[in-house]
Amino acid sequence: MQYPRPGASPQVFDVVPVGHLCIDSIILPQRQTPFVVLGGSATYASLAARRLEARVAIVSKVGADFPEAYRWWLNQEGINTSGLAKAENAQTTRYELKYNDDLSDRTLLLKGKAPPLAVEDLPNPLKAMAIHLAPIAGEVPYEVAEQLRKSADVLSFDPQGLVRRFDENGNITHDALPDARILDLINIYKSSKVEVEAITGLTELNQAIKAIHDHGTKIVIVTLGSEGAVLSVEGTRYDVPACKPEKLVDPTGAGDAFIGGFLREYVNDENILRCACVGAATASFVVEGVGPTSFGDKTQVYQRARELYEKEIKQ
Numbered sequence: 321m322q323y324p325r326p327g328a329s330p331q332v333f334d335v336v337p338v339g340h341l342c343i344d345s346i347i348l349p350q351r352q353t354p355f356v357v358l359g360g361s362a363t364y365a366s367l368a369a370r371r372l373e374a375r376v377a378i379v380s381k382v383g384a385d386f387p388e389a390y391r392w393w394l395n396q397e398g399i400n401t402s403g404l405a406k407a408e409n410a411q412t413t414r415y416e417l418k419y420n421d422d423l424s425d426r427t428l429l430l431k432g433k434a435p436p437l438a439v440e441d442l443p444n445p446l447k448a449m450a451i452h453l454a455p456i457a458g459e460v461p462y463e464v465a466e467q468l469r470k471s472a473d474v475l476s477f478d479p480q481g482l483v484r485r486f487d488e489n490g491n492i493t494h495d496a497l498p499d500a501r502i503l504d505l506i507n508i509y510k511s512s513k514v515e516v517e518a519i520t521g522l523t524e525l526n527q528a529i530k531a532i533h534d535h536g537t538k539i540v541i542v543t544l545g546s547e548g549a550v551l552s553v554e555g556t557r558y559d560v561p562a563c564k565p566e567k568l569v570d571p572t573g574a575g576d577a578f579i580g581g582f583l584r585e586y587v588n589d590e591n592i593l594r595c596a597c598v599g600a601a602t603a604s605f606v607v608e609g610v611g612p613t614s615f616g617d618k619t620q621v622y623q624r625a626r627e628l629y630e631k632e633i634k635q
Contacts, residue, residue: 332447333400334374335583337362338468339454339481340434341380341390341404342413346572346611349421355570357611358390359415361454361478364573364612366399368580368602371615374587377448379403379468381441381459383411383434403443407435413457416490423571424545430490433457437464442471449587450474452579453506455481462499469505476508476583478576483518494518503535508586510541510579525550526557539592541582541599543575551596560596561632563604563624570610577606581621593633594625601625 344359362378370376377400386406394401414432419425436459451472453460458481469475482502485493497519503509509516509532517523520531525542529552532540540552548562581602585595601624605616615621 335369336448337365337452338379340413345416347418361576364576365580368577369584372584374584381405386412446471450583452476477506508539563600565604574603578603597625597629
C-alpha cells in the first residue's frame with residue numbers, strides 16, 4: 321500500500337501515529353537477558369488501533385540498522401508504512417527499559433537516537449481523521465506538528481518525548497516543553513501525571529489539567545497506571561478505572577495502547593466514556609505479553625470494555 325502521488329486524492333486514514341519507531345531492550349524481573357523488540361509509542365498506538373480494524377498509517381524515521389522484518393510485520397498487520405523514512409547514515413532510536421520486581425517502576429535509558437522528523441519527511445498528501453503526535457526522543461518539532469494540523473480532523477498529542485532531557489549516559493529527567501505553542505494546535509492531550517506536571521509546573525492534578533484546557537484543548541487524558549486514568553472533557557472530570565488484565569507480564573506501551581484504542585473509537589463519534597473504556601481494555605491486553613505482541617482481537621477488547629463500562633461507569 322502506497323500513499324498517492326502528490327496532487328492525487330489521498331486515502332483517508334482513521335488513525336496516524338507520528339514518532340520514532342525504536343528498538344527496545346526490555347529487562348524483566350527474574351530474567352538476566354533482555355527481550356529485544358520493536359518499540360515506540362507509534363508502534364503500540366498503531367497496532368492497538370489496527371486490531372480494532374481502523375485504517376492506520378505511521379509516520380516515522382529510523383536508521384540504517386532498523387530491521388526490515390519489523391516493517392514487514394507492521395505491513396502484515398495491515399499498517400501503512402509508506403511514511404517510514406530511513407536515514408541511511410544514522411541509527412535507530414534505542415531504549416533500555418529495566419523493571420523493578422513488582423513491575424511498578426522502571427529505569428529508562430536512551431541508547432541511541434534517530435534524527436528528528438522534518439516537514440519534508442511528511443507524506444504528501446496525507447489525510448487522517450486523527451493524527452497522534454507520539455514523540456519519544458524529541459523528534460517532533462513544532463513545525464512538523466503545525467504542518468500535520470492541516471492534515472487531520474483531530475490532532476492528538478502525547479508529550480513524553482518532548483519533555484524528556486538526556487544526559488551523556490542516556491539518563492532521563494523531565495522539563496518543560498521546548499515550544500509550548502504545540503499545545504495551541506491540539507484537540508486531545510494524553511500523558512502521565514509526571515509529564516503534565518513537567519509541562520504546567522503544577523503538581524495538583526486538576527489545576528494541571530485546567531492549564532492544558534486553557535490552550536483550547538477539548539479533551540485531556542492523564543494515565544495513572546494501575547489506578548486507571550483521568551478523562552477531562554471541556555473541564556468535566558471523569559475517573560476511568562483500569563481494566564484488569566488476566567496477568568501482568570510487561571507494562572510497556574500500556575498508555576500508548578490506551579490512546580490507540582481511544583482514538584479508534586473517537587473518530588467513529590462514539591460515547592466519550594465508552595471510548596475511554598475501549599482504551600482501558602486495549603491497555604489491559606498489551607500488558608499480558610512482552611512488547612507489542614498482545615492486543616487481543618476486536619471482539620475480546622470490546623467485551624472487556626463493555627464489562628468495564630457496565631460495572632464501573634454506567635450508574
